[in-house]
Amino acid sequence: MSINNKQIGNNAELYVANMYEKAGYNVIFRNWRYKNRGEIDIILTKDSEELLVICEVKYRSSPNFALPCLAVNNLKQQRLRTLTQYFLFQNKNFNKYNIRFDIAEVTPSLQNENEASSSNKASDNMNINVIENAF
DSSP states (O other), X not given: OOOOHHHHHHHHHHHHHHXXXXXXXXXXXXXXXXTXXXXXXXXXXXXXXXXXXXXXXXXXXXXXXSOGGGGSOHHHHHHHHHHHHHHHHHOGGGTTSEEEEEXXXXXXXXXXXXXXXHHOOOOSOEEEEEETTOO
């Protein structure tokens, strides 16, 4: 039984969130939404550095297509900036934090690429490329 794109995206976001936690970040929210304005995939902090990280996760079933980060165009970047302002308005305790926008590109590992693309199945073996300060 194959799983849908939403489930694959959620699995990729969970995988990225776990990776950040292992690196000492705190996940504050996953899939934070503001009314009908949009969603931030992952919001994290690194309190020791007073750093707030807004992370956009992009999954591709194959690394052979365009880079996942290219899907975060100027319009998406502006939407994330606006959503961050809404978040900070609602969560004033983070206003003193520096803000960093990351993009996490997630693709299946090479050994699982054929399996993931043929069955549309999310794999625990994913490659993650985080672009810090992406925009």
